[in-house]
Amino acid sequence: MEDSRTVVFRFLAEPTDVNFGGKMHGGAVMKWLDQTAYTCAAAWSGSYCVTVFVSGIHFVRPIFIGNVVQITARLIYTGNSSMHIALEVKSKSPQTNEYVMNTHCNMVFVALDKDGNKVSVPKWNPVTEEDKNAAEYATRMKELYRKFEASTKGLISH
């Protein structure tokens, strides 16, 4: 279901998207994830947005060429300039109506103005228990990332 914080893309897995094993290439899936999440973040913020972080990408099942691919991006948490988006990739044969889960991950986007400066985004207030759990998950991920960054001090040159 599409609403003001949800975007759904649907397309066919094309022969040009194939990997060496004959299934849909993981890189092609990642490109579509980024584009769906970008559309969700841009629609929510009304601004140009950039990807700042991708986490927890899990390729659960392969996607078959010729199948219908459905990507759902849902805003689950807003900071000041950042938007956390949860993504799910499902697919099905064009001849059936049963989708299976293929991939899921989370992405963080930052809204920028025309000069490339960060801008505030409208706040998302979780309402249902499910929404609150998703927002809580996003804050835990943010905390984990801060710890990870602190632990790599001196290992990664910024």
Ligand SMILES: CC(C)(COP(=O)(O)OP(=O)(O)OC[C@H]1O[C@@H](n2cnc3c(N)ncnc32)[C@H](O)[C@@H]1OP(=O)(O)O)[C@@H](O)C(=O)NCCC(=O)NCCS
């Ligand atoms: C996005 C960018 C402008 C942010 O610059 P910055 O001023 O150093 O960013 P900050 O550290 O203040 O982070 C900006 C926001 O992102 C959040 N953020 C950054 N990394 C994050 C992470 N790993 N997890 C969660 N949130 C993160 C910060 O918490 C902050 O959120 P807030 O404004 O809601 O409080 C800069 O990192 C950039 O240009 N990155 C490259 C983007 C890009 O090229 N993407 C790929 C192509 S689209």
